[in-house]
Amino acid sequence: MKAGLFIPCYVDQFYPQVAIATLQLLEKLGVEVVYPPNQTCCGQPMANSGFEHLTKGCDELFVKNFANLDYIVCPSGSCTLHIKEHLHDEHDEAAATGIRKRVYELTEFLVDVLKVEKLDASFPHKVSMHQSCHGQRGLKISQMSELVAAPFSKPGKLLQMVKGVELVQLSRPDECCGFGGTFCVFEEAVSAKMGKDRVADHIDHGTEFITAADMSCLMHMEGILKRQKSKVEVKHIAEILNSQL
Amino acid sequence: MEHNNKDHATLAAAFNVDEARVDWHDETLWFVRQKRDKAVHIVPEWEALRETASQIKNNVLSNLHDYLLQFEKNAQQNGITVHWAADDKEHNQIVHSILQQNNINRIVKSKSMLTEECHLNNYLKSVGVDVVDTDLGERIVQLADEAPSHIVLPCIHWKKEEIGELFHQYLGTPKGNADPQFLTGAAREHLREKFLTRRAAITGVNFAVAETGEFVVCTNEGNADMGAHLADVHIACMGIEKIIPLQKHLGVFLRLLTRSATGQPITTYSSHFLQPRKGQTLHIVIVDNGRSRQLGREDFRNSLKCIRCAACFNTCPVYRRSGGHSYHTAIAGPIGSILAPNLDMKDYADLPFASTLCGSCSNVCPVKIDIHQQLYKWRQVLVKDGYAPTAKKIAMQGMASTLASPGIYRFAGKMGRWVIKHFPFMVNNKLNAWYKHRDMPAPPKESFGEWYKKNREKKG
């Protein structure tokens, strides 16, 4: 099985360790991983700001990079959702459609495609899960508190396979962290307040590490934690699933 | 509400100056969301109910013309006078002319978001008609000369101590008494006199049944009934989208409405008005005011399914932390943000951006409006129609061309982590909005692309 690794631009630039963990984890699980070196970005930052019409170049590049792979795997629910909902290519719409169907967020790929039942990983810490909205409500990788429906959580299932992880519950299990792309600067006051409140919920419940399937939310919360000189750290779920004692 | 030329971000920033108050506001509304959760999680068929309601409303929107005529015919047969208003101005004039014909210049009004949207109170005041809002929350904001900040809980932004002070000033209650029960009693006495002496009552309409020509008004305080039953003239104002086809559909909507709104199984009063009582005249004013235009916008038409429960307000993490007035429109919150641009794109170009697109609103909506998807779509429309700030446009263009070219992207990345300067969320960093409350991520020594090249490509 050949899977293309799709690394969001801000992960490439700021959190290479998350990309490395994703790569190593997939390889450990027997996946042949290809990393198309000419990739940049999914185009979401422009599109969510109302500039979807400027994403043609990004889209075409994405199609060129990922058209011939069985699966495309990405350690970000948000970027995955964007591709799934909005990738088009007027020169090769068939290829774009194929990609939209074959693109997976990392935890859903592990649970739904690889059907992982156990992991050789250990992370002896108190961990709390931040439900990133686009992964949760967009890709439905976990059940949403608003709906009257049976609970499940793909990232939660994977975390339970990691030795030593003690999962901490929150008062508000799936409230947004307030990042929201350009929202975090154009609506700075509300965004920062949302981030502070989210972080406080995690801290109040005694967590050591906040984890998520999306690095952008974690980057936002990390910015606040660091400003508060908190000992609590953020870790992308790929890093925890890939960690050894 | 009067438009004050300030956008949501500015007004929200002002709201956030008092952080303790933001916490209080957030928690008060989160409590309502939790009550909603409790009330819906004991209904196993909840999601099926939502789907049913959504389909009934879709059917209504597809056949609105016919249902409206059917409703008009049946209502007329029941002895109700039906008026049609193309817009807010016409609505207000119709209401005024009915009052003039009956020589009435003092009226009571129960809660109606439509009359807020049409600024009826201001209009009637300007023509010399005195209006007393009889919903307790609305009366409070009316005394304070403010607009409601929430469509179900109009004075949710007021603390009880402040209400005590307001009542002391206007109703003569003892200074310092903020006991909710006492204050409610005082308001009741104050309003009783109005109910007894005013000859005309305006109410809203929650549901208008095409099949029977009846309409249903839902309140918890019974104030709509008090007004309507005591007045010689009852005027009910409704938007064209309030229609439901059959009486039995009420069984779906009444179950959904108040569980979603406040977590009660049903409103205390769900009153059916079928015909005027002897000696009374009953009018219905059916208002378009932009709704048929919205109906014609394929991407946005189903915003007209809204039953005004405000569940999307209560769940919205942005609304809870910015307050209703920051939306500078009669209907705030997520639904207001997709309705307002239809009324005036320029004035409300900011609202679709007052969201993180978290999607919680769409999940609580009892009629399954895809609110967050419509926020996204409004952004595209607004930018295309030229309502984006120039600086943002330039930044986005620069970004698009960099991201479309791997060579430039890699080069820019090397040049001091291009992202930190140009990444969309760090654009507009005149005042470095990110840094005000958040540290920047520390740039690593190499990007993943660079690491991969060093560690993997050679091996391959």
Ligand code: SF4
């Ligand atoms: S959009 Fe939906 S949730 Fe919001 S007020 Fe209308 S019906 Fe209620």
